[in-house]
Amino acid sequence: MRFTFKTDYAQDIKLVKHGGQRFWYSLLLAALLAAPWIVSEYWLAQFTFILIYSIVGLGLMLLAGFTGLFSLGHAAFLGVGAYTQAVLTNMGLPFPLALACAGGLSAAVGMVVGLPALRVKGIYLGIATLSFGFIVEEVFARWESVTGGNAGIHLKTPEMFGWKFDSGNDFYFLCLVLTVGATLVILNLLRSPTGRAFVAIRDSEVSAQSMGIHLARYKTMSFAISAALAGVGGALYAHKLQFISPDQFDILQSIDLLLMVVIGGLGSVHGAFLGAIFLISMPQLIALAKDYLPTVVGQAPGLQGLVYGVVLITFVLFEPLGLYGRWLKVRTYLQMFPFYRRGTFKRQKSFQKSDRLK
Incomplete structure (x- = not known):
């Protein structure tokens, strides 16, 4: 089992803790760079979707996993970024500027939505964000002169500095670069005083406020950053x-996004990527399993929703830390074998907020 002896604060906040992480992350990056020449075009498209959902998952993980603010209308921020990009790109705006505007407008909308978070929390915050999602969806459908209404809108091929991303390989590398950039931004944010303030708010708002953390400012900031990543x-x-x-x-898209971070593992950057892999791969696995199921079951229209619900309930009951939490347990078992104790990850007593004030 690896132990890292830390002697100063700079060593504690390093992005790469030890040589093992550097080796495995470098190997993963090399595999991702070589993917277009290894996998077929279909699987490369699935990898591209995983990268896109990972960016959105990083934003939602920052909001829900590290700040403790749940959103049931996060698909609205996704839509704001998508429609902003579509309108500006079709108007002839360069891709980088349109992408920046998509993230910026989503962040502005996120700040507006974050205002109710200053007074409501828990289930009431979920209801507020859910109603916002319904409002935005209705705006997309009714504002036909801009969004095209229910008929939808087509997009031009993205172009940057005279280079068109008209092939699957080019667009995959673009998504890979943006995903790596978003990951570095989140990692650096979490090890900064701002990120530590987010975690403090998640653990106890009373304690965070007593330490001088401005709740309104940091909650609004968390919503804005999360919405900006969703817009990108x-x-x-x-x-x-x-x-x-x-x-x-x-x-349903909002529920899928929330399902992604819960199953991936709340409170971990790795969980955003594992959740994105789950969200993209699960429909493929269900489609493959339909061939081996009875016709009545395999052709049922609600099979995918049923599977998602069963998986979510299973994780909430038996593995609340998600896929990343399960991996940590497996890794610890392998490192400590044969001295692993079953009570190593036993849950500690949880206190209600009212108990903390006593």
Whole structure:
């Protein structure tokens, strides 16, 4: 089992903790760079979707996993970024500027939505964000002069500095660069005083406020950053599909995004990527399993929703730390074998907020 002896604060906040992480992350990056020449075009498209959803998942993980603010209308930010990118790109604006505007407008909308978070929390915050999602979806459907209404809108091929991303390989590398950049931004943010303030708010708002953390400022900032990443992911999502319509950003999409971070593992950057892999691969696995199921079951229209619900309930009951939490347990077991104790990850007693004030 690896132990790192830390002697100063700079060593504690390093991005790469030890040589093992550097080796495995470098190997993963090399595999991702070589993917276009290894996998088929279909699987490369699936990898592209995983990268896009990872960007959105990083934003939602920052909001829900590290700040403790749940959103049931995050697909609205995805839609704002997608439609902003579509309108500006079709107007002839260069791709980088359109992408920046998509992220910026989504961040501005996120700040507006974050205002109710200053007074409500828990289930009431979820209801507020859910109603916002319904409002935005209705705006997309009714504002036909800009969004095209229910008929949808087509996008032009993204172009940057005279280079058109008209092939699957080019667009994959674009998404890979943006995903790596978003990951570095989140990692650096979390090891900064701002990120530590987010975690303090998640653990106890009373304690955070007593230490001088401005709750309103940091909650609004968390919503803005999360919405900006969702807007960037939405812009890439729109370019990948080359066509968007309001029904692509409904409540089911929001539930899928929340499901992604919960199953991936709340409170971990790795969980955003594992959740994105789950979200993209699960429909493929269900489609493969249909051939081996009875016709009545395999052709049932609600099979995918049923599987998602069962998986979510299973994780909430038996593995609340998600896929990343399960991996940590497996890794610890392998490192400590044969001295592993079953109570190593036993849950500690949880206190209600009222108990903390006693």
